[in-house]
Amino acid sequence: MSYPPDVAALVDDAESLCRRLAGEVLGGVYVVPRSAVVLPAGEEWRAGGWAGPAVAAQCRPAIEAAGRWKGFAPAVVVNDTPNVDPEHRAWAFRTTTVHELAHLVADPAAPVEIADPAAAAESLAATVRNMTAAGWGDAYPPARQIAWHSAQWVRVACHLATRANRAGFNVCLPLLWGYDWLSTPFAYLRVLSGEIAATDRRPIPDVLALPPNPALNALWLADAAAFYSASQSPPETSP
Numbered sequence: 001m002s003y004p005p006d007v008a009a010l011v012d013d014a015e016s017l018c019r020r021l022a023g024e025v026l027g028g029v030y031v032v033p034r035s036a037v038v039l040p041a042g043e044e045w046r047a048g049g050w051a052g053p054a055v056a057a058q059c060r061p062a063i064e065a066a067g068r069w070k071g072f073a074p075a076v077v078v079n080d081t082p083n084v085d086p087e088h089r090a091w092a093f094r095t096t097t098v099h100e101l102a103h104l105v106a107d108p109a110a111p112v113e114i115a116d117p118a119a120a121a122e123s124l125a126a127t128v129r130n131m132t133a134a135g136w137g138d139a140y141p142p143a144r145q146i147a148w149h150s151a152q153w154v155r156v157a158c159h160l161a162t163r164a165n166r167a168g169f170n171v172c173l174p175l176l177w178g179y180d181w182l183s184t185p186f187a188y189l190r191v192l193s194g195e196i197a198a199t200d201r202r203p204i205p206d207v208l209a210l211p212p213n214p215a216l217n218a219l220w221l222a223d224a225a226a227f228y229s230a231s232q233s234p235p236e237t238s239p
């Protein structure tokens with residue numbers, strides 16, 4: 001059974017955005033709506049989306065049921081029922097797609113092919129438990145959060161989001177990430193504005209091959225260092 005029409009429209013839009021932004025490095029990308037993924041019993045969804053080399057294998061039942069399976073390929077899961085007004089749903093879905101796509105582009109890895117359905121289900125269960133066990137967001141171990149959202153990821157996300165908006169796929173820049181430890185997307189877009197303007201017609205592999213951006217790295221390192229050191233401070237004790 002295909003996705004419900006409203007969900008299929010979100011997915012079609014997001015998959016075409018992925019192809020437009022990163023087709024030359026990733027080919028086609030599956031965007032899997034969270035509502036189609038059956039989570040292991042007792043697990044609760046806490047994140048806006050997730051990306052990783054095993055996502056297509058983990059979500060194959062959902063993709064196949066929707067009649068969209070074309071073999072193992074890069075894939076992301078995106079929450080299609082975010083806590084936003086209905087008219088902002090497409091905006092939020094597309095924005096989370098860009099966030100997750102940036103993970104695939106910044107940290108490329110061949111799709112993990114898990115042919116055995118039971119093994120794929122166990123892989124999904126392990127991923128979901130891993131994301132929920134410690135609680136998502138600021139409760140997640142800082143070192144992991146810092147590694148996942150590296151300076152290179154921030155750079156890619158800012159380039160992709162700018163390109164999406166320029167191509168007419170409106171994304172919500174303030175929602176590109178919502179981590180308290182990272183400066184806002186606007187702060188990063190400000191330090192990257194020259195680089196983005198200079199490369200806006202060049203393919204993404206050219207952007208990835210750019211030399212380090214000192215202003216970007218300085219801002220990101222300050223964010224990461226402050227987050228890490230705050231997490232190492234002893235908890236406040238009552239007098």
Ligand SMILES: [Zn+2]
Nearest residue numbers: 099103148149
């Ligand atoms: Zn992320």
